[in-house]
Amino acid sequence: MIPALQASNPIVRWSWFVDEWDQIQAALVQHLELTLLALGLGLLLSATLAAVALRYERGAPSITAGAAAFYTIPSVALFGLLVPYTGLSRATAVLPLAGYTLLILVTAIIDGFRSVPAEVREAASGMGMSSRRRLLTVELPLALPYVITGIRIATVSTVGLVTVAAIIGQGGLGRLILDGLRRTFWTPMTIGASLSILLALALDLLIYHAGAAATPWARRRRA
Amino acid sequence: MTESAIRLLELTKLFDGAGEPAVTALTLDIPRGSIVALIGPSGCGKTTTLRMINRLIEPTSGRIEIDGEDASLRPVAELRRGIGYVIQEVGLFPHQTVHQNIGTVPRMLRWERARVDERVAELAGLVGLEPEQLGRYPDELSGGQQQRVGVARALAADPPVLLMDEPFGAVDPIVRARLQDELLALQERLRKTIVLVTHDIDEAVKVADRVAVLNVGGILEQYAPPDELLHAPASAFVEEFLGDDREIRRLALKRVGDLPFEQGPVLDIGRAPAEARALLDDARSEWIGLTSGGSFVGWAHRDHVEEAATLAALPRELPAAQVRASSTLREAMEVIMNSRTSVAVIDDGGRFGGIVTLEQIRSGLAGRDA
Numbered sequence: 001m002i003p004a005l006q007a008s009n010p011i012v013r014w015s016w017f018v019d020e021w022d023q024i025q026a027a028l029v030q031h032l033e034l035t036l037l038a039l040g041l042g043l044l045l046s047a048t049l050a051a052v053a054l055r056y057e058r059g060a061p062s063i064t065a066g067a068a069a070f071y072t073i074p075s076v077a078l079f080g081l082l083v084p085y086t087g088l089s090r091a092t093a094v095l096p097l098a099g100y101t102l103l104i105l106v107t108a109i110i111d112g113f114r115s116v117p118a119e120v121r122e123a124a125s126g127m128g129m130s131s132r133r134r135l136l137t138v139e140l141p142l143a144l145p146y147v148i149t150g151i152r153i154a155t156v157s158t159v160g161l162v163t164v165a166a167i168i169g170q171g172g173l174g175r176l177i178l179d180g181l182r183r184t185f186w187t188p189m190t191i192g193a194s195l196s197i198l199l200a201l202a203l204d205l206l207i208y209h210a211g212a213a214a215t216p217w218a219r220r221r222r223a
Numbered sequence: 224m225t226e227s228a229i230r231l232l233e234l235t236k237l238f239d240g241a242g243e244p245a246v247t248a249l250t251l252d253i254p255r256g257s258i259v260a261l262i263g264p265s266g267c268g269k270t271t272t273l274r275m276i277n278r279l280i281e282p283t284s285g286r287i288e289i290d291g292e293d294a295s296l297r298p299v300a301e302l303r304r305g306i307g308y309v310i311q312e313v314g315l316f317p318h319q320t321v322h323q324n325i326g327t328v329p330r331m332l333r334w335e336r337a338r339v340d341e342r343v344a345e346l347a348g349l350v351g352l353e354p355e356q357l358g359r360y361p362d363e364l365s366g367g368q369q370q371r372v373g374v375a376r377a378l379a380a381d382p383p384v385l386l387m388d389e390p391f392g393a394v395d396p397i398v399r400a401r402l403q404d405e406l407l408a409l410q411e412r413l414r415k416t417i418v419l420v421t422h423d424i425d426e427a428v429k430v431a432d433r434v435a436v437l438n439v440g441g442i443l444e445q446y447a448p449p450d451e452l453l454h455a456p457a458s459a460f461v462e463e464f465l466g467d468d469r470e471i472r473r474l475a476l477k478r479v480g481d482l483p484f485e486q487g488p489v490l491d492i493g494r495a496p497a498e499a500r501a502l503l504d505d506a507r508s509e510w511i512g513l514t515s516g517g518s519f520v521g522w523a524h525r526d527h528v529e530e531a532a533t534l535a536a537l538p539r540e541l542p543a544a545q546v547r548a549s550s551t552l553r554e555a556m557e558v559i560m561n562s563r564t565s566v567a568v569i570d571d572g573g574r575f576g577g578i579v580t581l582e583q584i585r586s587g588l589a590g591r592d593a
Binding site for chain 2: 117119122128129130133138215
């Protein structure tokens with residue numbers, strides 16, 4: 001039975017927040033690290049898969065279908081399945097988290113490159129641009145708004161999923177939540193959940209602004 | 224015959240899986256410094272032909288010589304940097320400013336920054352872009368302005384050859400006419416070898432020095448200057464393609480200055496009314512033109528001339544229909560249709576230059592070829 005809210009166990013006891021600040025800060029940093037590692041690895045894998053899908057058009061449906069299938073595996077189950085192979089290590093947390101970003105990122109990258117107008121490609125080639133130069137100076141920048149949107153969604157969803165990684169002992173804000181649940185002590189749970197939300201929002205905002213700064217032409221287009 | 228800049232020799236293109244060739248044994252000499260229009264119905268291979276020149280499409284057989292050199296032997300990137308390419312959709316880079324867009328090829332050629340800036344500014348002036356537009360993105364420009372940027376970008380590295388694929392097809396008729404005029408003015412100065420694909424016979428007739436009419440499958444039906452094409456179509460296909468009003472279209476090709484125009488019944492207002500009456504009888508005309516100090520001042524009707532004491536006192540009909548020696552016969556006809564006099568006065572830089580009548584226009588069309 002979960003006891004009702006009472007004066008002795010409020011939603012947040014601020015004294016705990018102050019006393020345990022070191023622990024909270026460590027959890028926040030761990031959370032951020034796991035998120036960034038998963039996103040970095042996910043982006044790398046996605047770029048590779050998307051490149052293959054864009055080059056071999058016929059392979060594209062199986063690649064996105066594979067990423068979608070992976071996405072349907074429940075995270076708790078996947079963490080558990082990996083433990084026998086990779087132990088209670090960071091890799092056990094990062095690999096599935098990276099895997100979950102694939103569906104969003106691969107789709108975003110493919111959509112981004114497909115959004116490059118055919119006449120822009122034709123003009124670039126017609127001017128004698130090499131395909132490498134065209135990719136780097138024309139297609140990549142034009143795909144960027146799609147990729148950035150994909151990264152934003154992947155980031156928010158990863159920050160949420162990292163809390164689950166606490167069950168295999170990888171720390172992060174999820175540990176505070178688990179801790180609170182186990183002791184039916186609301187304060188760590190509230191703080192863990194709130195900081196997770198704030199982290200997701202902060203990263204989203206950061207990427208949004210970084211993206212807008214990197215694509216000034218698209219901002220004017222949006223306006 | 225002028226030296227040819229581009230020669231197509233027995234050029235054939237058969238696309239994979241297609242039963243019939245898109246272009247069939249096409250041989251064409253494109254003279255240096257001239258504008259050649261490729262025209263024909265859809266499926267006539269005009270765009271395919273154009274794209275074989277800069278090797279966006281490789282021919283199945285046949286050869287393309289540019290400056291006497293086999294194009295297929297040159298590195299493709301180098302070949303294309305020497306050939307400006309303008310397409311209907313323009314294909315500007317939306318993520319780059321107008322300045323960056325125009326400087327694309329110079330940057331690829333590793334020009335120094337200052338030289339690129341100077342060239343971009345020069346081209347902006349040439350195609351009629353305002354300096355403050357250089358910092359804008361393509362989406363912030365109108366269709367006509369975008370097309371000007373496209374032309375400037377194609378000209379950036381001063382290529383001797385320019386390929387244009389329906390360059391003015393996406394803009395409205397008024398802007399199109401202006402862009403065509405600008406192209407002609409540009410060509411007057413630059414003397415590029417231009418190959419232009421169009422489906423608009425009026426455009427071909429207006430801008431091209433020679434027109435190649437292609438039939439479905441890239442079969443050349445006729446290759447001739449516009450006036451010859453309109454006056455003497457080489458086949459039933461060409462005749463049908465040009466339409467029933469092809470003689471009327473020729474009006475746009477000839478200028479008032481080309482006509483054997485006359486002085487007409489025109490007199491200075493200081494002369495005696497009797498002279499005017501004699502002149503009217505002589506010319507069997509209802510109207511007399513009056514000049515003062517060499518400038519045309521108006522028309523007077525015969526009835527008034529009979530009673531007038533002086534020519535200066537005559538009631539004058541104004542404004543007189545006016546054309547210039549550089550006006551086309553089509554413009555002259557338009558002016559005449561809109562006036563009460565069936566005569567247009569040639570304004571030669573403020574001075575009276577003569578008169579042009581419908582009869583003169585008619586004989587001008589038939590005249591020299593008859």
